[in-house]
Structures are given as structure tokens and as C-alpha cells.
Amino acid sequence: MGTYMDVHRGMVGITAEQLNEAHQADLAIEKDEGVHFRHAWADPKSGTVYCLSDAPSAEAVQRIHERTGHAADEIHPVPLAV
Template identity: 40%
Template sequence: MPLYMDVHHVTDGVSREDVAHAHQQDLKVQGAHDVSYLRYWVDEAQGKIFCLVEAPSAEAANTVHREAHGLVADEIFEVTEGA
């Protein structure tokens, strides 16, 4: 299954608590789309969120975000895990 890193640019502020809540919403929806959100990182100062996800496609990953909470990624990159 392909691995993706998505990036969200939040211009009006972001908190770790809000992202944790959104991630929980993703986990509730992801199974319907054969997607698995694995981890996320938050840079509150820069207003950036990074999500690592296994998904059949970038669109499937974004569909989960759209259905779960409406906060779709601004960028999505297919990545390969290294050591």
C-alpha cells in the first residue's frame, strides 16, 4: 500500500488538542476507504500539520479528511520510508 505525507497550512491558528480531535475523527472514517492514518505532527507556531497515511491513493486519503472533519490537505506527497 502506498505511503503518503500530507501537509495542512492553517492560517488562523492550530492547537495540538484540535489536531488530536480531528485525528480521532479520521480513525472513525478511514476503514470505509481502505486508509490508515498512522501518525501526525503539529507545528503550532507555523500553523502546519503533517499526517502520515497508508492509502490506495492520495485522493482516498483526502476523502477521509473531507468526510471526517472537512480539513483537507493542501499538499500530499507519496513517500518511501527509510531508516
């Protein structure tokens, strides 16, 4: 297991409700891949969304995001944290 930060672009105008819906959709199926999405942060102006997760691999994170209709543009393992 590792920690991952993934980035979604092009989400200009995303609302709090839409962010919450997307996050809940991920949470609903995350166990299928052994992933847990801990947090998501969104900048509606630039359309950037960051998601922090614990997962067995970047591919596992992406499979969940793909199934819920919002594939990530970048997924970085972030083994270091403070």
C-alpha cells in the same frame, strides 16, 4: 497500498486537543477508504500539520480529510523510508 505524507497549512494556533480531535475524526472513518492514519505532527506557530498514512491512493487520503473538514494542501506518496 502505499505510504503518504500530507501537509495542511493555515492551522495557526492549533492545540493538542484540536489535533487529537481531528486525528480521531479521521480514524473513525478511515476504513471506508482503506486508509490508516499512523501519526500527525503539528507546528502551531507556522500552522503546519503533517500526517503520515498508509493508503491505496492520495485521493483516498484526501476523501477522508475532506469528510472530516480538513482537506490537505499537499499529499505526497513517500515510497522510500528509513
